[in-house]
Amino acid sequence: MGNPSGIESRAEDVPLVSVDEALRIINSYCETTLEGCLECRDTPDKGKVLHATKPVKVGDVILREDLMHLVQEDENNPLFRKLKKLCDDEQLDYDPLWFWCALCSFTNSDLPVGDGPHVELPTIGKVNQQRLLLLYKPQVCTPSESSLRVLEVLEIRVNQHLFEVLLQIWIHNCFEHSESPLGYSTYFMSSFYSHSCRPNAVWHYEGERYVLRARMPIDKGDEVTITYIAEEALMASAVTRKTSLVNTKGFVCTCERCIADHDKSRGMLCAKCTSATVFFPTYMREDSTNKRLSSRLKPTSIPKSQRIVCENCGTLPVDVVQTMWNDEKMLVDYIENLEQQKEEGNQYLQDLVTPEVVEKLKQFLARISGRGGASNHYAAAAACNLLAEWYQHKGDLPSLKESLANQERRLSFYKRTYPELNGAVAWALEDMGDLQVKIRDQMVAEGSEKQARKSRDDEDIYNTYAQSRVILSQMFGADHEYTERVDDKIAQIKRR
Ligand SMILES: [Zn+2]
Numbered sequence: 001m002g003n004p005s006g007i008e009s010r011a012e013d014v015p016l017v018s019v020d021e022a023l024r025i026i027n028s029y030c031e032t033t034l035e036g037c038l039e040c041r042d043t044p045d046k047g048k049v050l051h052a053t054k055p056v057k058v059g060d061v062i063l064r065e066d067l068m069h070l071v072q073e074d075e076n077n078p079l080f081r082k083l084k085k086l087c088d089d090e091q092l093d094y095d096p097l098w099f100w101c102a103l104c105s106f107t108n109s110d111l112p113v114g115d116g117p118h119v120e121l122p123t124i125g126k127v128n129q130q131r132l133l134l135l136y137k138p139q140v141c142t143p144s145e146s147s148l149r150v151l152e153v154l155e156i157r158v159n160q161h162l163f164e165v166l167l168q169i170w171i172h173n174c175f176e177h178s179e180s181p182l183g184y185s186t187y188f189m190s191s192f193y194s195h196s197c198r199p200n201a202v203w204h205y206e207g208e209r210y211v212l213r214a215r216m217p218i219d220k221g222d223e224v225t226i227t228y229i230a231e232e233a234l235m236a237s238a239v240t241r242k243t244s245l246v247n248t249k250g251f252v253c254t255c256e257r258c259i260a261d262h263d264k265s266r267g268m269l270c271a272k273c274t275s276a277t278v279f280f281p282t283y284m285r286e287d288s289t290n291k292r293l294s295s296r297l298k299p300t301s302i303p304k305s306q307r308i309v310c311e312n313c314g315t316l317p318v319d320v321v322q323t324m325w326n327d328e329k330m331l332v333d334y335i336e337n338l339e340q341q342k343e344e345g346n347q348y349l350q351d352l353v354t355p356e357v358v359e360k361l362k363q364f365l366a367r368i369s370g371r372g373g374a375s376n377h378y379a380a381a382a383a384c385n386l387l388a389e390w391y392q393h394k395g396d397l398p399s400l401k402e403s404l405a406n407q408e409r410r411l412s413f414y415k416r417t418y419p420e421l422n423g424a425v426a427w428a429l430e431d432m433g434d435l436q437v438k439i440r441d442q443m444v445a446e447g448s449e450k451q452a453r454k455s456r457d458d459e460d461i462y463n464t465y466a467q468s469r470v471i472l473s474q475m476f477g478a479d480h481e482y483t484e485r486v487d488d489k490i491a492q493i494k495r496r
């Protein structure tokens, strides 16, 4: 009773696969379709992880994988239209496509025999469903009110627990496939890559295929990792990265950068000697006492008195450290506030960043990095970026040059913080190349560009784009749109 829509359903009815059996399925799939390039192992702390079975050079493709399952919104399907109307009329937990993905992941034998609304549902094969069920899902998948409501209104009599499990699998493993019609896809092997803030692999699409490339040299037996956060987000502090991963992916990152003694994204000018750079730890001062912070993010051990050491001054006195913590917090809060307003998009940059704000940013930069000095702090790099945009928007020649100087400061921070291949470095270089072109064109228009200067400028522009291209071609391949876009820009320089 109390089950008007589904069939009698218990959690135990959802097929359970042992860890060994799961590994066997995953590894035999890899053997037969991916030339056995990876091996899946089970670990106590991270669950399933993948290891390379042979060495791979930087830029080389590790594997190309076809998608396993694709589900798109389908206005021609009466069941989908009904589902969409239900989601419009009632407050359900998810958008219609999520429920639709789960509904389209039943096999024929999951559905009732004979006639009924279910005959309109596309089904999947047993093997594909078995693979789908091996992907990550939360421990407990009890059918929610929303899920039960969907099955009730659509009159689909299926195992409700299986429906919820499929729904959660889609939510946790899907890739955005298409925008119109909106479509989600899942990949099998590619769902098992774990995250690192210093990943040795990078993925990109090649049509519908999922391509994995080495962004660092990989040895036989190395764990293969990708980043779950954007390239630029890898430049942020360990605290920022860990917070974002906990909030969006539900795990605490313990990669080498997140547990290091010093955070290379948090370099501050020593407040005592004002010449050396000191690096702050990978946790926040208040973390250990902060009651609101998730216990999972609290540092397990805090070094005594949180010693901060300067190469000139030795261990810094508590009051000096205090000043630096405060300076840092002020800058971080200030930048976060500006970026949030910018993101909300209700203000033009020129209205948001007033000359007073520009002055304030410069003061922060002077305290944290020294005047014109190299920046070692992610918030200082973000300040440089805002200044670069502001000056570029002003548009006159001296402002464009000031913009370029700020872009250079941001780039040098990127390169020091993340010396390996990184897309954010490539795109920063591309932006700089674009700006150099703008400056050159402005000089030509003003008649201030002499012949000798012209060829030197062109060479500078070429070098900037070429550096960008080297990174992009290794990370995404020579045929990728990112690389081709820079190729076009290089060709234009050569045509001059
Ligand atoms: Zn990390």
Ligand SMILES: [Zn+2]
Pocket: 270, 271, 272, 273, 274, 275, 276, 310, 311, 312, 313, 314
């Ligand atoms: Zn010092």
